[in-house]
Amino acid sequence: MKKLNLIVIVIIVSLSSCNSNTTPVTKETETIEDKMVKALEWQEAHPIYAVDPTDWTNGAYYTGVVKAHQATKNQMFLAALKTMGHNNQWETFERYHHADDIAISYAYLYTNTTRKNLVDLEPTDTFIQKHLFDPSPWKQGVEGSDMQILWWWCDALFMAPPVLAKYAKFKNDESYLDEMHTYYKQTYDMLYDKEEALFARDLRFKWKGEPTDKKGGNGKKIFWSRGNGWVLGGLALVLEDMPKDYKHRAFYETLFVEMATKIKEIQSEDGLWRTSLLSPESFNHGETSGSGFFTFAMAWGINNGVLSKEEFQPTVLKAWGALESCQQENGMVGWVQNIGYDPRPANAESWQNYGTGAFILAGSEVLKLK
Template identity: 30%
Template sequence: MDRRQLIFRGAAMAFAAPTLRAPAAHAAPPSGQLPARAEIIAVLRRVADQWINGHSDSGDNGWARATFFSGLMAVYRLTRDARYLTYTRAWAERHNYGINGGVTTRHADNHNAIQAYLDLYEIEPEARKLTASEDTLRHMITDQPGKDDDWWWVDALHMAMPPFARFSRLRNDDAFAAKLYRLYNHTKRVQGGPGLWAPTLGGLWYRDDRFLPGGILSPGGKPVLWSRGNGWAAAGHVKVLKVMPPTAPNVPEYRDTLTRLVTTLRPVQRGDGFWNVNLGDATHLPGPETSGTSFFAYGTAYAIAAGLVPSATYLPVAARAWNGLVATAVHPDGFLGYVQNVGDRPESSQPVTYDSTADFGVGAFLLAGTELAGLVS
């Protein structure tokens, strides 16, 4: 790909895309070396404990809170601290391991909670924990079997790809993996005409149809490639690759897609370790943002551990992201700031400040830290 002259063509217009470039740093850059494993775990505990202590009400089972619990269960697997398992179990029991919207829902957001339910099942197997989860995914397979356009926005890749992959392996049933790929392929190559994946931009993703070439641009006339949207894509690929056998159909494509994304992110990382809310325009609402950065650290750390990218080149990327997050976004008491709240584009929930937080952002941070802890001793 020639970064000096990227050309996008829409139905009604064509425009030249800019070189993707991170802004110059205005402070000493964060270290390119990871701290010791014990230090990473200490920060994870501080952030997880702050959230739990401030939320005696564990919340609903929608996509945002479910992302938090995915991260919390990752911390449980790392630390074996029973408090994290107890808090997650109580949340799932409160919702009777059910599916928001009922088992006939096709909306990917409603399937996100299945990830935490599966985590709990793997630790304490009871068939009832997966009854609704399996029912809703089988409805996706058998009801309107040719309907593969449900994942019309990139966030869906994180919400629903992992449940299909995990059930395929758990039940040794290829029907789950096959449906996963058909839904994924539609999002990637068909949705909106060209699909939401932009191979000419190094494999970044548009959030949805509105941002495809010929659609919404930044105030500077550049592409809108939302950071967290790409973060959702990265995390979805990581979670699928963690559970699917290397020889399974389509795994090479999932691996290559994640590798391309991680590779493209490296040159647009900010000097402070973060990534901007718009990866396609460094001047579009610039500033630190935690959720996208956490997911990118998670994706990069996994890619290093899996041998998809060279550690010598990419460990400093992941380390700068983690060290920047800890230095800038983590408050002394563990409160996690600079999280862009619910939205679908860079302008959503602005301004993003030291005091901006959200459950899914905390979950993303916990996922990043647990993956990075596996890279150090």
């Protein structure tokens, strides 16, 4: 991609929400990789997680670090992965029934490919066996709750399926993909809105055609940006490790194209997406975690021939320019909505490790665009 194009994009988005309280910091001499490294350095110096270093927030962040190393071969990214894994003793988090707690293993499985006998995969093996095959109340459904299936919230489709696809590839055993597909299809059937080509976050937000159902301030259905970013970004990761001839691959490719097309249609003028996708006026400013995952996924789709370059590349370049404008001079990526499950506001000083991960993920594919 020509440097001039990126400079022009940065100028275009200089009036975006991310710059409403800050000065654009993109320098002509900085490459995309430079910005990714700055984000990594800042995040490593400011560790944060919800409950534990092995939790889903770090899982999402280090998934971005994986893709950064894979794209650039920059040893700084690999060093961060090795240090994290060593400090965590290659453990997962503790809830075997919960998809969030296996997300960290995406980084472990990748790091395992970089040097023989470096990674202890026994905790990952144990988690996957228990998660897929042990009884859980969620699998039977908890009466009166949203927990009707194992992956009952759409975020789960980023947390577990990419790990399972990578694990199936590592084991050369498609039975793990088959199990993944069973649970993925349950979530799809329960939460995917075919009319809007978006996922409800969970059953609380699923439109049932009744006046009492939850809607946004403009009367439209509520679809959370990061929730759908989790799904679309996760789909790209799954497809990357899924064999081309896998029997259910067409389902995932079709879903990916449907969602990407919808996301492209509702991009805001400044290049970023709002936290409430169909009610942008609710919080009328850009948000970087959902936008980062969307940018990563669409760029991946272009680079892998799943999406039309002619149709989608302008959307991706506009989004990346806007994301750049949300990165401060010190490397911090702002305008990240905090931990939640529905649309909420963000600001220039709000950050989370998964927001950094989304930024680095996006960069890892945008730098490959020609």
